[in-house]
Amino acid sequence: MRDVSRNPEPERVGQRWGFGAFLLVEAVFILSAVFITAVGNSFGATLENSTSLVLIGSLVPIMLAAALAVVITYVRGNGPVIDLRLSMTKEDVATGLKIGVAGFVLTYVAATVWAKIVGEGNASSAIADLFSQANLPLAAAITMFLYMSFVGPICEEIIFRGLLWGAVERQGWSRWAAFVLTTVIFAVSHLEPQRTWLLLIIAIPIGVARLITRRLGASIVAHVMNNFLPGLSLLLLSVGVI
Template sequence: MAVTRPDEPPPGLIASVRAVGREPEAVHAGQRWGFGAFLLVEAVFILSAVFITAVARTSGMDLGSSVSFVLIGSMVPTVLAAAVAVTITYLRGNGPFQDLRLAWDWADVKVGLKLGALGLVLTYVAAVIWSKVVGDKNATSAIGELVDGAGLPLGAAVAMFVYVCFLGPVCEEVIYRGLLWGAIERQRWSRWAAFVLTTLIFAASHLEPLRTSLLIVIALPIGIARLITRRLTASVVAHVINNFLPGLTLLLVSVGVMPA
């Protein structure tokens, strides 16, 4: 089998999967952050979500139907946590482009597009099966429940679409398949270990217990993109593609173009 450099993906999707061995990836010199950094970022995510919820309750807001609460409560903790993750790489490492493997490569984009398309198919099949097992409502996310049968102001609908399809995927990839994956690399564990752990923790971190197994299925192609290319760009693209049709559907439903 041909030997490739750590930052050079093997040719072809199937060949790339077969080429993934049990060896750990090389850690960048100067990376002085690990699991502690990830735990700090997760603490920022959880505490900011708790703080927003507490403020909303104190103000007497109806948490189940408030557009502002669902949008702010979904966006702010994730964006804030990703910003802290990026800041850590500057303060304790070489910056996000090196430490989080954010180098741009058109080959990674192609891999991300292929696996993102595969993810759409898996997501649809898994959602259909899941809805039959647990019921339609239990398979719906918090944002999905908000727009179910109700209209949103145009500005809120567009903000929701941008977050679900673009901003959210980028931030989540920075946190899980960037920072967490890098922390696992620093322990010299295998890439398969990084793939499995980041997939499970990503699913559990959404704090939606009923949907955790569905989220694991959704996360598999995204994690594979990171696994075989060894860079974050492919998983970001796969995540964006995976979220695009669901996000577009939510947008069209929320503004009344499509029936709920």
């Protein structure tokens, strides 16, 4: 296999967006999540007692944020293929699968160790806690699985290793600086203090896929691979199969 890290990248000529675009996208994500939660609360729904609120509050903000990131590249740049490196080749799929499998093993080991350090109750995410409840409606369980395994990873890659990575490179910083910065911000931005170090470990192999291929396709595949089996296991658990 040829060295994909030597593939030339298109120049960022015409890109007129940077860190401000990322901050705007993050603001839309946070404010839309707050708004949806507030509306749900006004009708008596909470994140603890309403599956619908969790689903809407998870899906809508991340999809809005990712869509805005793509729109920004059209309005202020060259489109997502050039600005976000949003493309996928066979090499990207192969590299993403390999790194994704390795990343899943790393994640499993890290999660096991982390659970022993902080306790099982503090090691899982809020969405996983709700997911693990048995006898969820089938439609809700499937929607959660699709969000966790596909929608979330794709949207997060567009935002972090697409938009934020591109903002870093536009400043003339190296792709190694982009790798480090996006990895750290990805972990911190989840706003789960108990899981930040675990998220940092999870993000490393995903960032490596973006680093060595210089395209978003490989990191998307690696991210999906990292989330798929846990998502499938939680789906089967939530519907009472296991």
